[in-house]
Amino acid sequence: MLSRTADNLFWLARYVERAEYLARIIEASTRLANLPSAYAGTSNEWESAVATAGCANLFFQAHEKATRETVIDFLAFSPDNPSSIRSCFETARTNARSVRTALTGEMWDAINSAWLELSKYRASGLNQDEHLTSFLSFVKETGLRFDGSAYRTMLRSDGYWFSRLGVMIERADNTARILDVKYHVLLPDAEHVGGSLDYFQWSAILRAVSALTAYHWVYKESLKPWLVADLLILNDQMPRSLAACYESIVRNLDSLSLAYGRQGPAQRSARAIRTRLENARIDDIFQSGLHEFVSDFIGENNRLGAAITQQYLT
Amino acid sequence: MRIRIAHETLYTYAVPANAVIQTLRLTPRNFSGQHVANWRLDVDQDCRLDAHEDAFGNITHTFSASGPIQSMTIRVDGLIETSDTAGVVRGAIERFPPGLYLRETDLTKADAEIRAYAEARRAKAGNGTLSILHALLDDLPAGMAYDKDPTHASTTATEAFALKSGVCQDFAHIFIAAARHLGIPARYVGGYFLHADGTIDQEAGHAWAEAYVEDLGWVGFDPANAICPAEQHIRIACGLDYLNAAPVRGSRHGGDGEFLTVKVRVDQAARQVQVQ
Numbered sequence: 001m002l003s004r005t006a007d008n009l010f011w012l013a014r015y016v017e018r019a020e021y022l023a024r025i026i027e028a029s030t031r032l033a034n035l036p037s038a039y040a041g042t043s044n045e046w047e048s049a050v051a052t053a054g055c056a057n058l059f060f061q062a063h064e065k066a067t068r069e070t071v072i073d074f075l076a077f078s079p080d081n082p083s084s085i086r087s088c089f090e091t092a093r094t095n096a097r098s099v100r101t102a103l104t105g106e107m108w109d110a111i112n113s114a115w116l117e118l119s120k121y122r123a124s125g126l127n128q129d130e131h132l133t134s135f136l137s138f139v140k141e142t143g144l145r146f147d148g149s150a151y152r153t154m155l156r157s158d159g160y161w162f163s164r165l166g167v168m169i170e171r172a173d174n175t176a177r178i179l180d181v182k183y184h185v186l187l188p189d190a191e192h193v194g195g196s197l198d199y200f201q202w203s204a205i206l207r208a209v210s211a212l213t214a215y216h217w218v219y220k221e222s223l224k225p226w227l228v229a230d231l232l233i234l235n236d237q238m239p240r241s242l243a244a245c246y247e248s249i250v251r252n253l254d255s256l257s258l259a260y261g262r263q264g265p266a267q268r269s270a271r272a273i274r275t276r277l278e279n280a281r282i283d284d285i286f287q288s289g290l291h292e293f294v295s296d297f298i299g300e301n302n303r304l305g306a307a308i309t310q311q312y313l314t
Numbered sequence: 315m316r317i318r319i320a321h322e323t324l325y326t327y328a329v330p331a332n333a334v335i336q337t338l339r340l341t342p343r344n345f346s347g348q349h350v351a352n353w354r355l356d357v358d359q360d361c362r363l364d365a366h367e368d369a370f371g372n373i374t375h376t377f378s379a380s381g382p383i384q385s386m387t388i389r390v391d392g393l394i395e396t397s398d399t400a401g402v403v404r405g406a407i408e409r410f411p412p413g414l415y416l417r418e419t420d421l422t423k424a425d426a427e428i429r430a431y432a433e434a435r436r437a438k439a440g441n442g443t444l445s446i447l448h449a450l451l452d453d454l455p456a457g458m459a460y461d462k463d464p465t466h467a468s469t470t471a472t473e474a475f476a477l478k479s480g481v482c483q484d485f486a487h488i489f490i491a492a493a494r495h496l497g498i499p500a501r502y503v504g505g506y507f508l509h510a511d512g513t514i515d516q517e518a519g520h521a522w523a524e525a526y527v528e529d530l531g532w533v534g535f536d537p538a539n540a541i542c543p544a545e546q547h548i549r550i551a552c553g554l555d556y557l558n559a560a561p562v563r564g565s566r567h568g569g570d571g572e573f574l575t576v577k578v579r580v581d582q583a584a585r586q587v588q589v590q
Binding site: 250254261262263264265276 | 343344345346349351371395397405406407587588589
């Protein structure tokens with residue numbers, strides 16, 4: 001497979017995953033912003049939405065204040081934001097078109113029709129909650145449809161493995177970013193623990209990665225911050241946890257190395273990160289600093305992305 | 315290096331056993347020097363394999379089966395990717411501070427002879443912990459014969475040292491006893507070993523020792539082969555001595571005339587080029 005094709009497949013999958021993640025951020029922020037301030041606290045949810053999306057600098061160049069309107073416009077539709085949902089779909093479709101023959105019909109159809117349908121939505125039309133909800137579920141369903149088509153129809157060969165790598169690297173980055181922005185609400189704080197503010201903040205984190213029900217299945221307890229962190233970092237049964245993402249990354253990189261008969265820095269560093277996640281305990285992570293752990297992880301995940309790029313995609 | 319392992323433990327009983335209960339330490343964990351690509355553990359009885367973690371962080375499986383049991387097979391099949399870390403063990407689970415591994419056990423007691431031997435090696439090697447350990451490692455096989463006949467699973471370090479012969483397990487015990495006597499924390503490691511000469515079928519797994527070196531962490535020493543563990547070693551379990559890391563331990567009710575057959579195959583799987 002040409003590096004260029006592999007690169008397109010990798011980024012196509014990353015962009016679709018990112019679009020879905022942005023929809024999840026907007027959804028979680030709307031939910032928190034709708035709560036009375038007595039429950040939700042005084043922090044500006046829209047500011048933290050922009051921070052979680054990783055585009056705070058760019059946002060404040062274009063807008064002065066983070067409000068519902070400006071943030072939704074910026075995260076969903078702005079052509080100036082290279083990571084808006086619109087930009088993600090556009091880049092994904094361009095990538096998909098240039099590797100059209102490496103995709104199955106279903107995958108192409110999913111991404112092409114999403115791009116066509118996107119033009120029906122305008123930021124000004126989303127002022128009402130029900131319109132926003134239908135837009136967000138359209139974006140999430142596109143992710144599901146694309147991912148599902150790949151899973152159900154794609155030949156299990158290097159093309160598939162590269163696209164899975166894209167999904168998982170992006171997903172690990174996204175989960176880590178949620179934790180990075182929200183880590184302070186997970187830290188033990190004698191004054192607030194167990195208050196209603198915490199409940200809504202923690203459940204918002206879980207909802208953002210579809211893990212609220214999973215939490216109750218796994219721990220059978222009320223929400224506790226260290227268990228929320230445990231679920232999202234170390235529990236490999238939870239499909240969006242860092243551990244689960246790395247389990248999949250290691251497996252797909254392993255398949256690539258077997259098929260190509262050689263392996264390199266990408267395999268080695270992915271295994272090292274996987275081992276660390278597997279052998280870590282949440283108490284130790286809290287002891288040495290949740291924030292440090294998560295920022296280190298984001299750095300390492302980016303370096304792994306760069307290593308994959310260097311080894312395979314250029 | 316990609317290594318394929320097949321390990322079969324077959325018990326047959328002249329008189330069928332009424333019940334058997336066992337603890338298996340047959341599942342490796344990832345660390346910086348090894349990655350488990352695939353691992354499968356099977357017991358051919360109707361029973362539930364419960365996975366746990368023991369105090370040292372080893373993965374254990376326990377099961378109990380009720381009879382009459384004429385024969386029983388425990389099978390392990392796995393695929394491991396190893397890399398050479400020059401014996402240094404990083405990223406493994408550490409449940410205890412290194413000082414715990416100074417504790418003496420029945421199997422690793424140092425008698426006067428082992429103590430004298432250890433002190434003589436230290437006198438020769440000088441003061442560095444690492445050079446003392448290497449002196450022990452290089453010297454041990456010279457005075458000991460590798461012979462599987464005179465010793466058995468419960469032979470102590472002292473007995474094997476007096477016999478001047480033993481298997482990898484005895485070498486490891488003597489090494490551990492000597493290192494602990496010199497105040498260096500040391501532990502027993504059980505696993506598999508890929509022979510350089512191409513021998514694939516083996517009669518048992520392998521065992522070696524790890525010692526704690528300040529500023530470096532745990533470092534492996536394989537006294538039976540007089541090398542530090544590298545790509546050919548697969549690390550399964552560790553503990554204070556053989557009993558903490560034994561692959562299979564258990565007991566049975568009835569089942570006189572137990573006969574045990576162990577078949578181990580360790581083979582290099584696909585060859586891959588390492589790209590830097």
